Amino acid sequence: MRTPAGFECKYFYSDYYRGRSTEECRLLQASGQKWTPDLCRTCPAPGIVRANACEFLQLRATVARPFGAAFSRRVQVSAYCEKTRRDVQEPHVGCGECHPIPPIFDVKK
Numbered sequence: 001m002r003t004p005a006g007f008e009c010k011y012f013y014s015d016y017y018r019g020r021s022t023e024e025c026r027l028l029q030a031s032g033q034k035w036t037p038d039l040c041r042t043c044p045a046p047g048i049v050r051a052n053a054c055e056f057l058q059l060r061a062t063v064a065r066p067f068g069a070a071f072s073r074r075v076q077v078s079a080y081c082e083k084t085r086r087d088v089q090e091p092h093v094g095c096g097e098c099h100p101i102p103p104i105f106d107v108k109k
């Protein structure tokens with residue numbers, strides 16, 4: 001569904017049928033976080049899902065205020081691979097187990 005920010009997001013749920021105005025973020029709801037529509041504007045989750053469609057990737061979201069109270073609240077996303085049972089450092093790319101990164105992209109140090 002399309003979020004209030006205009007992006008497609010599989011975690012967003014809305015119901016406007018017959019005067020209802022239900023809007024929810026199922027990703028934040030799963031971790032007990034409070035969602036407000038402004039959070040969608042800078043949320044990285046839709047971009048991660050577009051870049052990485054791996055069926056084993058599980059996202060977890062928290063709401064934080066980077067650099068203290070001077071900045072607005074933002075969604076921070078971490079990822080976990082259910083297949084390898086480990087945290088994924090680069091959610092856009094994945095853990096490399098199912099879709100190994102070709103050696104041409106290896107950076108030699």
Ligand code: SF4
Pocket residue numbers: 003009010011012013024025026027028035039040041043044045046075
């Ligand atoms: S906060 Fe992020 S995950 Fe939740 S509905 Fe908005 S864009 Fe989707």
